[in-house]
Amino acid sequence: MRAVVVREAGGPEALELVEVPVPTAGVGQVRIRVEAAAVNPVDALTRSGALGAAGLLPPRDVVGIGWDVAGSIDEVGPGVRGFAPGERVIGVRDRLDVTLGTYADFVVLDAAAVAAAPARLSAAEAATLPLNGLTALQALDRLVLAPGATLLVTGAAGAVGGYAVQLAALRGLRVVAYAGAADEEFARAVGAQWFVPRSGDLAEDVRALVPGGVDAALDTAVLGVAALGAVRNHGSFVSVVGGAAPVPLRGITVTEQWVAADDAALARLSALAEDGRLTARVADTMPLAEAVRAHRRLDDREVLRGRLVLVP
Structure with missing residues (x-):
């Protein structure tokens, strides 16, 4: 599968689209086929090395990028109840110790970081909700x-x-x-x-x-x-x-405020969006392969009302 990673911290050009093995859902986890991943300022901080310099990111050779995801359940790990393959979900990767982020074709998350997606929203809109x-x-x-x-x-x-x-x-x-x-x-x-x-x-x-x-x-x-x-x-x-x-x-x-994954809170947000009481805003959608260009737009401080969202 494809994933966006950083081997050496730096500007947008530090982002690399690489081929990696498809991850497997472990105990208490689900694998999500990514349909959309929002681009957030924290992604630029991860890419630039600022999180590592602040002691928030453990040292490693490859760093995955991306927190937000909307997609569909692809695999359910042992011990997980309430999710089935094909179900549309949203999730947030708040663990910085894992290798891959949500800028990828698939991502594995703890089930406690995932909730059903609001049916009335597109995947791109839903991806702006979690973080x-x-x-x-x-x-x-x-x-x-x-x-x-x-x-x-x-x-x-x-x-x-x-x-x-x-x-x-x-x-x-x-x-x-x-x-x-x-x-x-x-x-x-x-x-x-x-x-x-x-x-x-x-x-x-x-x-x-x-x-x-x-x-x-x-x-x-x-x-x-x-x-x-x-x-x-x-x-x-x-x-x-x-x-x-x-x-x-x-x-x-x-x-x-330091965000924490919370399936119950995500479900509350999803329900509010489903009822039309939360307005999700997407500034633009871009292919996953154009993550570098998306980060250039982020770094240029382009005035955006809503999030840039990467799609497969």
């Missing part, structure tokens, strides 16, 4: 906000931020969305009560809408202390990038 949706969902769970509480979401038009706004609104939270001015219509359409464009002073603009500051912030744009200024004293703050959280000033509880 970004789980990150948003688990960050909101960490904040523990009651209905009616106020929440600032930075990067509200991005892949994680867009899901965060929708999931927060579904919980009855009053959301302040922070994004580019052109994204106001989208942010309001998916549930934001207020909108703050990037052109002004974030903390002052938010406090003009919510006197005293919001109860919490979910910082998907990694603004750090600039977003912290919009939060009230003794509020809550979650950063979705490790090592980017600001100092917990003014009694604010500051935490970092």
Whole structure:
């Protein structure tokens, strides 16, 4: 089968499309025939060697790329219940110790990292759900906000931020969305009560809408202390990038969100997408063989609304 790997860390050209043996599902695992794999910023960090330098990736000669997958069950390992060959699924590879990623023709995942795919979505759309949706969902769970509480979401038009706004609104939270001015219509359409464009002073603009500051912030744009200024004293703050959280000033509880595979949470996301309550956005689809070009687009910081998705 084909798989995209890195032998020597570097730019997009470090990605290699190679032939490798088809992996076998072990105990508690399933093998998925990949129909779509989303391209995420963490993939570029893996490719560039940044994760390895941070001590998050064990040293090895070959590094697989890709976290998100949508496809169909191809093989069910011993001890797995609830999945059958041919079933459409979504999954996330959150284990960095395994050799191959989801940029491949097949991928083996723990069954606990897989859930049924939403039938109404295409494979490309479904592939944008696992990593970004789980990150948003688990960050909101960490904040523990009651209905009616106020929440600032930075990067509200991005892949994680867009899901965060929708999931927060579904919980009855009053959301302040922070994004580019052109994204106001989208942010309001998916549930934001207020909108703050990037052109002004974030903390002052938010406090003009919510006197005293919001109860919490979910910082998907990694603004750090600039977003912290919009939060009230003794509020809550979650950063979705490790090592980017600001100092917990003014009694604010500051935490970092590290995504974890969770089949029950994936099933919740899939059900919401199936009901039309989560909007999946695909910026473009590209063949697996063009992974290098996809990463060039990622590195060029092309303005994308949704994810690039690789397909066989």
